[in-house]
Structures are given as structure tokens and as C-alpha cells.
Amino acid sequence: MIVILKKNADKGQLGNLISWLESKNIQVHESIGESETILGLVGDTTTIDINLLNALDIVEDVKRIQDPYKKANRKFHPEDTVVNVGGVSIGGGSLTIIAGPCSVESEEQICAVAESVKASGASMLRGGAFKPRTSPYSFQGLRADGLRLLEIAKEHTGLPIVTELMDISQLPLFEKVDMIQVGARNMQNFELLKALGKTDKPILLKRGLSSTYEELLMAAEYIMSGGNENVVLCERGIRTFETYTRNTLDISAVPVLKKLSHLPVIVDPSHAGGKYELVPPLSSAAVAAGADGLIIEVHNDPEHALCDGPQSLKPESFNKLVKKLSLIHNAMREEF
Numbered sequence: 001m002i003v004i005l006k007k008n009a010d011k012g013q014l015g016n017l018i019s020w021l022e023s024k025n026i027q028v029h030e031s032i033g034e035s036e037t038i039l040g041l042v043g044d045t046t047t048i049d050i051n052l053l054n055a056l057d058i059v060e061d062v063k064r065i066q067d068p069y070k071k072a073n074r075k076f077h078p079e080d081t082v083v084n085v086g087g088v089s090i091g092g093g094s095l096t097i098i099a100g101p102c103s104v105e106s107e108e109q110i111c112a113v114a115e116s117v118k119a120s121g122a123s124m125l126r127g128g129a130f131k132p133r134t135s136p137y138s139f140q141g142l143r144a145d146g147l148r149l150l151e152i153a154k155e156h157t158g159l160p161i162v163t164e165l166m167d168i169s170q171l172p173l174f175e176k177v178d179m180i181q182v183g184a185r186n187m188q189n190f191e192l193l194k195a196l197g198k199t200d201k202p203i204l205l206k207r208g209l210s211s212t213y214e215e216l217l218m219a220a221e222y223i224m225s226g227g228n229e230n231v232v233l234c235e236r237g238i239r240t241f242e243t244y245t246r247n248t249l250d251i252s253a254v255p256v257l258k259k260l261s262h263l264p265v266i267v268d269p270s271h272a273g274g275k276y277e278l279v280p281p282l283s284s285a286a287v288a289a290g291a292d293g294l295i296i297e298v299h300n301d302p303e304h305a306l307c308d309g310p311q312s313l314k315p316e317s318f319n320k321l322v323k324k325l326s327l328i329h330n331a332m333r334e335e336f
């Protein structure tokens with residue numbers, strides 16, 4: 001971090017600043033130029049609040065040269081992290097397919113979809129029990145009953161389950177859930193992230209609707225700094241000026257996040273495109289871009305789905321797609 005001082009900065013205040021930084025184990029290199037004096041800070045500056053420095057009387061400007069995230073940073077952890085979810089690995093070169101309906105609707109529905117996606121090659125089951133809906137009049141999910149139905153589908157198929165938690169108060173209900181999803185709308189719910197950092201459950205962290213890569217990585221940092229390093233990042237489309245698609249799939253997120261972080265990166269083509277016919281091409285692009293997995297909405301009767309029917313694949317289309325993705329994944333692993 002570099003701190004540029006104002007001209008004629010008060011020597012007493014400068015001394016106080018340097019002592020304070022040194023007390024935080026930061027080495028301070030002062031270079032006095034003709035027009036400017038700058039301080040080069042060396043050490044772990046992640047805990048230094050840039051706004052606090054900027055607010056000081058003697059400070060003209062502050063520039064960060066180190067990333068503000070440490071635990072999620074690939075620089076400090078060059079190897080890919082592999083997250084184990086109930087025996088299923090995410091990351092490290094494999095392609096993990098998570099599939100299931102947007103919402104759990106009934107035992108018949110979740111069990112039928114679970115059986116069919118398993119037969120097609122999915123290794124985890126998704127399904128919302130607590131649903132973050134834009135309208136309070138829309139189906140809000142079966143809540144605790146939905147979690148119970150997911151557990152039944154897991155007993156039938158052996159597939160680990162991932163489902164969204166919207167509020168810390170729901171945490172005790174999630175004991176048998178294998179992976180907790182933090183939805184896009186909650187990506188910066190910092191109290192929730194802190195609470196999840198204290199658990200040992202793998203977390204699927206979805207990118208916020210208008211969040212930058214750094215904001216996503218800082219959200220991961222919240223969870224990891226609490227002690228839970230089992231975080232999987234998910235690109236699910238962002239808000240842009242385009243209205244044809246539900247969101248805009250930011251395919252660059254895959255290589256960029258994988259460069260900046262060692263955490264696995266998966267893609268949700270369903271919420272990105274918002275239309276079932278876009279799911280195969282967006283999934284293919286994600287695998288070609290290096291994604292560690294996909295989370296895809298599949299429904300056995302999309303026309304009557306209680307949530308997100310238009311973007312849900314029918315089991316037959318999902319079956320075909322998985323075959324194609326496996327070919328693309330293998331091709332991407334060839335060396336030329």
C-alpha cells in the first residue's frame with residue numbers, strides 16, 4: 001500500500017501514523033521527494049482500513065497495491081482448492097454437475113427429478129426450500145418441509161443436497177444439508193457470511209446481481225476468515241442493460257476468478273439466461289472457459305413449475321446436455 005502525504009505534513013502527526021502502522025507489524029519506508037513524500041507500507045495490509053488513512057489530515061491519497069483478500073487469494077495458495085461435499089469433489093480438474101428443480105414442490109416431484117438427474121450423470125441435487133422471490137405473493141418455498149423432502153430424495157438417490165439459506169435463524173434446520181447456498185441477493189449479507197464462517201458446511205456462494213469480482217472474493221473472505229475454507233464461487237449472470245436474457249452471463253468471470261483465487265468456480269446457466277433453450281449453449285461455454293462445474297435447473301413438468309419453469313430443462317434435454325458437456329470437458333483437457 002502506498003500513502004501519499006500532503007505537502008508540509010505535520011511531523012508530529014506523521015510520527016503518530018508511522019508508530020501506529022508499526023504497531024500493526026507494517027514496515028514503513030518513507031521516501032521524501034521534491035514535490036511529494038510517500039510512505040511505502042510493507043507487510044499484511046489487509047487489516048488496514050484504506051478509508052481511515054484517507055481521512056487523516058496529513059494524507060493526500062492512498063493506493064492499494066495488494067489485494068484486500070488473502071485467504072481466497074491464489075497468490076498465497078497456488079494450488080486449486082478441492083471442496084468435498086458429502087463425498088463429491090468440486091474443483092481440481094473434474095466437472096461436477098449439480099441439477100434439480102428451482103424449488104422443492106412435493107415428494108413425488110423432488111424424488112422423480114433426483115432419480116432422473118442422477119441417471120443422467122449429475123452428482124449433486126439442488127432444490128430451493130426457502131425461496132428469495134421478487135414478489136411476496138409468489139410461491140415462497142415449502143421451507144422446513146422442503147428440507148425434509150430433500151433429505152428423502154437424498155436417502156433414495158445418495159445424491160448430496162445443496163439448498164439456499166436466507167437467514168441465520170434457519171441454520172439449525174440445515175444440519176442434514178450437505179452444502180449451503182448463499183443466493184445472489186444475500187452475497188453481501190455480512191452477518192450471514194460471518195455466521196456461515198463459523199460452520200463446517202461447504203458453501204456455494206453466488207455472485208450478487210451487480211457485484212464485482214473483488215466484492216465476490218471479499219464475500220468469500222468473510223466466510224473463510226471465520227474458519228470455513230470450503231467455499232465454491234458461482235457465476236450466475238449479472239444485471240446489464242440487456243433485457244432479452246434474465247441476466248447476462250459473464251463468462252470472463254470463470255478465467256478471472258480462477259486466476260485470482262484458488263477456490264472452485266461453477267456456473268449457473270439457468271438464472272443467467274432465464275430461458276431453457278439458452279441453457280445448453282451457456283453451459284457449453286462455461287465448460288470451455290474452464291468452469292469446475294455447473295448448477296442447472298431441471299424440472300419434470302416445467303410448464304407447471306411453481307418457480308422458474310421457463311428456464312428449466314426437461315430430464316431428456318438434461319440427459320443429452322450432460323453427454324455433450326462431458327465431451328467438451330474432455331476436449332478441454334487435451335494438450336496441443
Ligand code: PEP
Nearest residue numbers: 128183184185206236271
Ligand atoms: C436459485 O439458485 O434458486 C436462486 C434463487 O439463485 P440466485 O440467488 O442466483 O438468483
Ligand code: MN
Nearest residue numbers: 102297307308
Ligand atoms: Mn430458480
